Amino acid sequence: MERRSADVSLSEFAERLKTIGVVVGLLIIAELFYRWFTYPDDSFVLYQELLTWVWFNIHSLIFGAETVSYFPTEGPQTILQFSHNSLTGSGMSPLEVTDECVGLHEIAFVSFLIGMTPGISKKMKLKGILTMAFVLALLNLARLLILYPLAVKGCQTNPGQYGCWAPMWEFHQFMLDVGFMLIIVIGWTGWLLAVGGPKKVRAVGNNRLPVNIPKKIKLRQNHTLKSYSIIAIALILLSSASYTLAFDELSQTEKTEAEGCEGVISSLCAYEIREWENISGRAYRLLFVSGVLAFFGFSEFRWRTETEPPEEE
Numbered sequence: 001m002e003r004r005s006a007d008v009s010l011s012e013f014a015e016r017l018k019t020i021g022v023v024v025g026l027l028i029i030a031e032l033f034y035r036w037f038t039y040p041d042d043s044f045v046l047y048q049e050l051l052t053w054v055w056f057n058i059h060s061l062i063f064g065a066e067t068v069s070y071f072p073t074e075g076p077q078t079i080l081q082f083s084h085n086s087l088t089g090s091g092m093s094p095l096e097v098t099d100e101c102v103g104l105h106e107i108a109f110v111s112f113l114i115g116m117t118p119g120i121s122k123k124m125k126l127k128g129i130l131t132m133a134f135v136l137a138l139l140n141l142a143r144l145l146i147l148y149p150l151a152v153k154g155c156q157t158n159p160g161q162y163g164c165w166a167p168m169w170e171f172h173q174f175m176l177d178v179g180f181m182l183i184i185v186i187g188w189t190g191w192l193l194a195v196g197g198p199k200k201v202r203a204v205g206n207n208r209l210p211v212n213i214p215k216k217i218k219l220r221q222n223h224t225l226k227s228y229s230i231i232a233i234a235l236i237l238l239s240s241a242s243y244t245l246a247f248d249e250l251s252q253t254e255k256t257e258a259e260g261c262e263g264v265i266s267s268l269c270a271y272e273i274r275e276w277e278n279i280s281g282r283a284y285r286l287l288f289v290s291g292v293l294a295f296f297g298f299s300e301f302r303w304r305t306e307t308e309p310p311e312e313e
Contacts, residue, residue: 023116026112026116027109027112027113027116030108030109030112031109034105034108034109037285038099038100038105039281040277040278040279040281040282040285041098041099041274041278042075042076042078042098042099042278042282043099043282043285044099044102044104045076045078045099047102047104048076048078048097048098048099048101048102049076049077049078051097051102051140051141051144052077052078052079052080052097053077054141055080055097055141055144055145056068056070056080058141058145059080059144059145059148062145063148063149066083067082067083067084067148068080068081068082068083068148069081069083071094078096078097078098079094079095079096079097080094080095080097081094081095082095082147082148082151084148084151084152084155085159086152086155086156086159086160086164087151087152087155087160087165088159088160089160089162090155090159090160090161090162090163090164090165091162091163092151092165095147097144100176101140101144101176102140103136103137103139103140103180106136106140106180106181106183106184107132107133107136107137109184110129110132110133110136110184110187110188111129111132111133113184113188114128114129114132114188114191115129117192120195124195128191128195131191132184132187132188132191135183135187136180136183136184136187139180139183140180143171143172143175143179146171147168147171147172148168150165150167150168150171151165151167151168153167154166154167154168214301214302215302216301216302217299217300217301217302218299218300218302219298219299219300220297220298220299220300221300227297227298228297230293230294230296230297231293231294231297231298233293234289234290234291234293234294234297235290237286237287237289237290237293238286238287238290238294240283240286241283241284241286241287241290242287244279244282244283244286245280245283245284251276251279251280251283254272254275254276254279255276255279255280257272257276258272258273258275258276258277261273
């Protein structure tokens with residue numbers, strides 16, 4: 001029987017499976033790297049504090065300054081406490097903006113997904129990443145602002161009952177477990193259709209990898225403003241990490257206390273060991289990022305331009 005032109009041959013099918021496998025593999029590697037990078041607590045402490053500050057002020061404008069306050073802590077200012085008559089006695093704990101609650105995980109995932117989409121120009125990919133990052137950041141802020149009315153609504157029926165704020169927690173978990181992933185998939189699909197992605201992806205063919213691999217890497221001879229900027233950032237990160245590990249008094253105190261707790265089983269020692277793991281972990285990760293940036297700053301790349309076909313009008 002003669003094979004119709006619209007049929008897919010076994011070799012073409014195998015190539016498509018290979019492409020899908022590469023994409024899935026790269027996504028898994030990226031996810032594992034992100035989890036390793038954010039293993040220390042408060043990995044994005046500056047952004048966490050900024051988001052908490054924005055949340056606090058917008059919440060105060062909408063619901064009143066008396067309904068929210070910063071929870072006193074010696075650590076980063078990332079914990080808020082809700083106040084309402086119906087919440088009194090309900091056992092509701094203060095809410096902390098952790099590194100997993102700031103939305104950067106979702107932004108990193110969708111950025112990687114857009115970046116691996118073949119057949120789309122770098123300019124359109126950058127626009128897509130910036131747009132999705134902005135949308136996800138706004139949605140994450142909206143998610144935080146919705147928590148208070150959900151908690152109050154749940155407790156108005158049974159004021160002071162333990163756990164009456166459960167609707168707030170259920171919504172929070174749904175968004176983290178499922179909601180943001182749905183938004184990412186829908187957003188990426190919408191972006192792909194908007195830029196004519198399906199047609200461009202088919203035009204690329206099955207023999208192209210979803211990532212652009214440089215055909216040559218060599219030591220940079222002539223530096224540009226961009227390369228100098230990258231090297232400067234690398235030096236700043238290197239200096240910060242080195243200072244933390246070698247000279248910072250608080251870090252050295254935590255290190256000494258953690259070393260003194262080796263082999264000791266107690267809640268206090270567990271806390272001290274974890275604190276030193278957080279401090280040293282963040283510093284070592286800064287050293288890693290510094291090394292990667294330095295590599296890019298001192299290297300010159302020759303890219304395979306044929307992997308990016310010209311845009312169709």
